[in-house]
Amino acid sequence: MPNLRWFYYWLVLTLLSSAPLTFAQDGKLIGTAGLVQLEGSGGGGLVPWATLSGYDSRDQMSVSAVVTNVDVDDYRLNVLGISASFYDRLELSVAQQRFDLKDAGVSIKQNIYGAKYRLYGDVVYSHWPQISFGLQHKQLTDQAIASAVGAVKTASGTDFYLAATKVHLGAVGGYNALWNVTARATKANEMGLLGYGGLENNSYQVMLEVSAGILLSRYVAIGIEYRQKPDNLGLGEDDWRDIFVSYMPNKAFSVTLAWANLGKIAGADGQDGLYLSLSGQLW
Amino acid sequence: MARMACTFHSVDNFGDKMKPQLLTLLALIFMSLVACSNTSNDSLYRQLGGQVKVEQVVDNFIREIEFDVAIFAYFKDSDVERFHEKLVEHLCQLTGGPCEYSGDTMEQVHGGMNISEADFNRGVDLFINAMTKADIPHPQQNKVLAILAKTRKDILYL
Numbered sequence: 001m002p003n004l005r006w007f008y009y010w011l012v013l014t015l016l017s018s019a020p021l022t023f024a025q026d027g028k029l030i031g032t033a034g035l036v037q038l039e040g041s042g043g044g045g046l047v048p049w050a051t052l053s054g055y056d057s058r059d060q061m062s063v064s065a066v067v068t069n070v071d072v073d074d075y076r077l078n079v080l081g082i083s084a085s086f087y088d089r090l091e092l093s094v095a096q097q098r099f100d101l102k103d104a105g106v107s108i109k110q111n112i113y114g115a116k117y118r119l120y121g122d123v124v125y126s127h128w129p130q131i132s133f134g135l136q137h138k139q140l141t142d143q144a145i146a147s148a149v150g151a152v153k154t155a156s157g158t159d160f161y162l163a164a165t166k167v168h169l170g171a172v173g174g175y176n177a178l179w180n181v182t183a184r185a186t187k188a189n190e191m192g193l194l195g196y197g198g199l200e201n202n203s204y205q206v207m208l209e210v211s212a213g214i215l216l217s218r219y220v221a222i223g224i225e226y227r228q229k230p231d232n233l234g235l236g237e238d239d240w241r242d243i244f245v246s247y248m249p250n251k252a253f254s255v256t257l258a259w260a261n262l263g264k265i266a267g268a269d270g271q272d273g274l275y276l277s278l279s280g281q282l283w
Numbered sequence: 284m285a286r287m288a289c290t291f292h293s294v295d296n297f298g299d300k301m302k303p304q305l306l307t308l309l310a311l312i313f314m315s316l317v318a319c320s321n322t323s324n325d326s327l328y329r330q331l332g333g334q335v336k337v338e339q340v341v342d343n344f345i346r347e348i349e350f351d352v353a354i355f356a357y358f359k360d361s362d363v364e365r366f367h368e369k370l371v372e373h374l375c376q377l378t379g380g381p382c383e384y385s386g387d388t389m390e391q392v393h394g395g396m397n398i399s400e401a402d403f404n405r406g407v408d409l410f411i412n413a414m415t416k417a418d419i420p421h422p423q424q425n426k427v428l429a430i431l432a433k434t435r436k437d438i439l440y441l
Contacts (some may be wrong), residue, residue, distance in 0.1 A: 057399065057401040088400075169429065170426040173418075
């Protein structure tokens with residue numbers, strides 16, 4: 001759907017150019033803007049959170065960029081993404097994933113257009129968690145493998161999610177604690193890299209994704225994540241999990257290192273490996 | 284014992300799935316939380332180091348403000364000595380110290396200033412700097428912030 005893509009770029013540019021020149025660095029407490037996840041949305045690493053991707057407050061906007069590499073036994077995933085957050089209300093993101101099948105020397109490219117709208121709250125200050133609704137529209141550029149493994153749809157698919165995130169100040173022995181719960185309606189196989197829907201199931205299913213973390217200081221956070229996934233293709237697609245440490249020396253930059261356990265992917269068991277992500281707020 | 288229970292309780296804020304069989308345990312933890320809320324504020328004032336530390340934090344905060352163009356703008360007509368005195372009182376009271384805040388309400392103080400969210404958060408950053416320069420340990424800083432966070436709604440956009 002090229003028209004949708006151009007509409008999307010037009011929307012981002014229009015919003016960017018109409019925004020007042022108050023770009024954000026001060027809008028939030030350091031470490032509470034979150035990171036950018038695998039599909040380019042503000043989040044943790046595997047899971048999209050209710051947080052938007054930058055440090056903007058309700059009078060500001062921000063633009064962030066991310067590069068992520070996940071290197072497991074038989075596969076490697078590269079993600080490049082850019083996202084803009086407007087008035088701590090709306091986030092628009094574009095990401096490109098390149099998934100390498102190491103042995104075959106083949107790669108699959110997928111583009112993801114994301115939008116997220118904050119419905120309620122402030123992750124730190126409101127009594128109830130911050131709640132956001134988001135979608136990720138995915139377009140698969142290389143469809144041959146999706147089609148070979150039996151995906152019903154190979155061109156594109158859209159995930160919808162509702163996320164709740166909360167930081168509790170000083171909650172665990174004086175350390176700030178963070179949790180996130182996301183419910184995602186999806187038909188995607190392995191995030192969409194293997195298409196959408198399959199012989200086992202071809203309808204939307206709601207998957208649960210959770211994260212929990214502790215901020216050890218203003219600059220270091222550690223945590224765990226879990227992402228439930230459907231097995232539409234009947235290939236034993238596994239849920240994903242990781243354990244991460246993030247270092248945020250300032251509000252403009254963060255680096256996250258994680259150990260990702262991705263289980264069985266396209267028939268290959270025990271896919272474990274390092275996840276490394278660098279993200280920066282451009283303004 | 285009470286403090287141990289406090290710490291333990293907070294773990295359940297952090298978890299997101301509760302199993303039914305843990306209900307009894309959670310009830311016990313909840314009861315210990317009620318006990319905690321009577322003691323923890325008092326101990327926070329003492330944990331911080333009492334009056335000396337509170338005054339040091341306020342001194343540092345005023346210095347941070349003086350060197351910050353955006354935030355200083357809100358204070359240019361303020362009586363610094365009064366601000367110092369009232370903030371010390373307020374912090375002492377909020378952290379459970381033996382003081383009574385005698386100043387105006389937060390709405391009265393900040394009314395008409397129309398403080399933006401960004402400036403509020405910048406103020407919080409300055410306050411964190413003030414605590415750090417007073418050698419307040421990270422966990423105690425967070426406990427102070429958790430208490431002060433409740434006043435935010437009486438400060439923003441008035």
